[in-house]
Amino acid sequence: MILTILTTQLYFLRHERTMLEMGLKEKIGFITNYYTLGVVEALQHNDDIMLQQIMMGLEQDREIVSTMVVDSDNQIRYDTDPEKVATTADDKLIRRCLSTGEGVAMNGVNAGGQYMVLAAPLKIKAKRSPIGALRLEITYKHINDLVKAGQASFEMTAMGILFGCVGGLMWGFRRWVTTPLARLKMAVAHVNPAVLEPNFPQSEDEFGEMGAALNDLMMKLKSEWASQREKMTIQAGDERVLVEQLLRGLLPQSRVILSDKQNRVILDTGSDRDYASGQGPHLLDIVHEADFAGLVESAYRQEGQVARGAVTFENKAYQAAILKIPEGQSKLVRAVIALNP
Numbered sequence: 001m002i003l004t005i006l007t008t009q010l011y012f013l014r015h016e017r018t019m020l021e022m023g024l025k026e027k028i029g030f031i032t033n034y035y036t037l038g039v040v041e042a043l044q045h046n047d048d049i050m051l052q053q054i055m056m057g058l059e060q061d062r063e064i065v066s067t068m069v070v071d072s073d074n075q076i077r078y079d080t081d082p083e084k085v086a087t088t089a090d091d092k093l094i095r096r097c098l099s100t101g102e103g104v105a106m107n108g109v110n111a112g113g114q115y116m117v118l119a120a121p122l123k124i125k126a127k128r129s130p131i132g133a134l135r136l137e138i139t140y141k142h143i144n145d146l147v148k149a150g151q152a153s154f155e156m157t158a159m160g161i162l163f164g165c166v167g168g169l170m171w172g173f174r175r176w177v178t179t180p181l182a183r184l185k186m187a188v189a190h191v192n193p194a195v196l197e198p199n200f201p202q203s204e205d206e207f208g209e210m211g212a213a214l215n216d217l218m219m220k221l222k223s224e225w226a227s228q229r230e231k232m233t234i235q236a237g238d239e240r241v242l243v244e245q246l247l248r249g250l251l252p253q254s255r256v257i258l259s260d261k262q263n264r265v266i267l268d269t270g271s272d273r274d275y276a277s278g279q280g281p282h283l284l285d286i287v288h289e290a291d292f293a294g295l296v297e298s299a300y301r302q303e304g305q306v307a308r309g310a311v312t313f314e315n316k317a318y319q320a321a322i323l324k325i326p327e328g329q330s331k332l333v334r335a336v337i338a339l340n341p
Contacts, residue, residue, distance in 0.1 A: 068135040093119040114140040180207035196222040257337040
């Protein structure tokens with residue numbers, strides 16, 4: 001985009017300068033063809049007043065910075081500087097113009113900038129050699145000022161277009177990239193691992209396709225987790241039955257209490273209540289005696305080691321053995337309590 005703007009700017013500046021220079025050349029052609037007629041007439045009649053009026057009118061043009069008229073003897077008849085009048089002109093273009101009878105032009109640069117010097121012969125039909133010459137110094141300052149003004153205007157326009165394009169890009173980036181990403185980020189932040197729901201936004205763009213893919217993933221994970229929980233529930237039920245049978249076989253005379261991972265009672269061989277539904281009381285809700293509670297606390301601190309001691313439970317004395325199952329060794333049981341009368 002920047003390269004296009006610079007190329008366009010260069011083209012229009014060159015085109016504008018070319019048009020202005022062509023206009024200046026047309027003006028020079030008009031001056032040499034029109035004003036020289038009056039100057040020739042004034043020289044023929046030796047009319048300095050008429051010559052002065054013509055040249056003063058010519059000097060009204062702001063692009064002409066100096067003028068000079070000489071006769072065939074190279075004597076200055078008119079000059080922008082009045083002190084040079086009636087003196088011999090020391091100008092090589094004037095001398096060349098008088099000697100050859102041809103117009104001469106030369107470009108140059110001075111403190112005022114670029115300029116052009118034009119020397120035009122003053123001829124009449126009766127004589128082959130010119131009766132004098134007209135010298136004009138024309139500045140390009142006006143053209144340069146117009147070109148600079150055009151360049152400044154173009155640069156302002158280009159900057160406006162550039163800022164407009166950048167603003168449009170930022171708006172588009174915000175609408176089609178930043179905002180969808182923010183919505184996607186918010187949806188990810190609101191994902192509940194316990195309750196997987198397909199809540200990712202869907203649209204017709206690439207972010208919508210990503211959201212649809214994530215929603216499909218959520219549904220698959222939800223289905224898989226439900227299947228895993230179902231399997232774990234079945235396995236936990238099988239484990240409970242196996243542990244109960246094992247303990248009843250090994251400790252037929254003991255009262256055995258099992259608690260699950262939430263410390264809820266899932267088996268009490270000394271009670272007729274069925275705890276298989278998983279709605280049993282909390283272990284600490286049935287252990288009220290201080291010695292029993294202290295032994296339970298000691299067993300929980302010594303995970304994997306049996307804590308033994310005499311306890312009182314439901315107004316009966318027992319020799320208790322309590323074991324907290326280490327994490328990862330059982331999917332259901334956390335603690336085993338064996339009470340021997």
